Amino acid sequence: MSRCRIVALISGSGSNLQALLDASRSGELPADIVAVISNKAGAGGLERAARAGVPAEAIDHRAFPSREAFDQALMVAIDRHRPDLVVLAGFMRILTPGFVQHFKGRLMNIHPSLLPRYPGLNTHQRAIDAGDREAGATVHFVTEELDGGPPIVQGRVPIVPGDDAAALAARVLMTEHRLYPLAARWFAEGRLKLEDGRCLLDDHPLPVGGADLETLIQ
Ligand code: GRF
Numbered sequence: 495m496s497r498c499r500i501v502a503l504i505s506g507s508g509s510n511l512q513a514l515l516d517a518s519r520s521g522e523l524p525a526d527i528v529a530v531i532s533n534k535a536g537a538g539g540l541e542r543a544a545r546a547g548v549p550a551e552a553i554d555h556r557a558f559p560s561r562e563a564f565d566q567a568l569m570v571a572i573d574r575h576r577p578d579l580v581v582l583a584g585f586m587r588i589l590t591p592g593f594v595q596h597f598k599g600r601l602m603n604i605h606p607s608l609l610p611r612y613p614g615l616n617t618h619q620r621a622i623d624a625g626d627r628e629a630g631a632t633v634h635f636v637t638e639e640l641d642g643g644p645p646i647v648q649g650r651v652p653i654v655p656g657d658d659a660a661a662l663a664a665r666v667l668m669t670e671h672r673l674y675p676l677a678a679r680w681f682a683e684g685r686l687k688l689e690d691g692r693c694l695l696d697d698h699p700l701p702v703g704g705a706d707l708e709t710l711i712q
Contacts, residue, residue, distance in 0.1 A: 529550070
């Protein structure tokens with residue numbers, strides 16, 4: 495494929511978006527972030543996009559009568575940029591099956607837990623409360639099941655005595671910033687595919703939990 499075009503969806507500070515922008519600029523990610531769309535007008539990530547010279551817009555979900563209507567408008571706004579890949583980078587909205595189907599195989603999410611553990615919210619507190627000794631993050635293809643699509647790559651961090659959710663979140667976020675550019679790079683290089691509900695990297699199925707970041711860099 496010609497140079498990969500990525501549209502990023504955000505709701506917040508956009509530090510994962512920043513990692514992707516930086517990787518694109520440095521050449522580590524052979525792709526262009528062609529647009530950033532937020533469902534919140536005040537999202538810090540919109541400023542990051544502007545600083546990087548990337549077109550950015552907010553589409554407020556509260557202006558729509560239903561989830562379907564919002565997703566339809568979002569889909570149209572995204573398609574205008576002809577993306578090869580759509581990345582959810584801290585996008586805090588549940589997407590409708592129609593939206594997910596439309597972007598199937600080219601829609602990724604980053605989730606701050608070692609999926610399948612802790613889909614949904616408050617992942618860090620839940621991991622601490624469960625007495626887990628490690629936490630982490632997962633990049634996965636998006637399917638209709640919330641945080642349930644096939645994992646592409648996971649990164650692990652230790653949970654240390656005295657950790658609270660904020661301390662753990664900060665540690666996990668550092669791993670997130672390595673994971674997302676890597677998964678996007680694989681996709682941009684044409685090496686990563688979703689096929690029959692499984693992730694293929696270089697035509698080989700990835701393990702059920704996705705590739706393990708630490709193993710990869712050894
Ligand atoms: C990240 O922890 C991401 O995994 C989760 O929301 C957070 C977004 O952070 N879905 P940021 O906006 O990328 O800084």
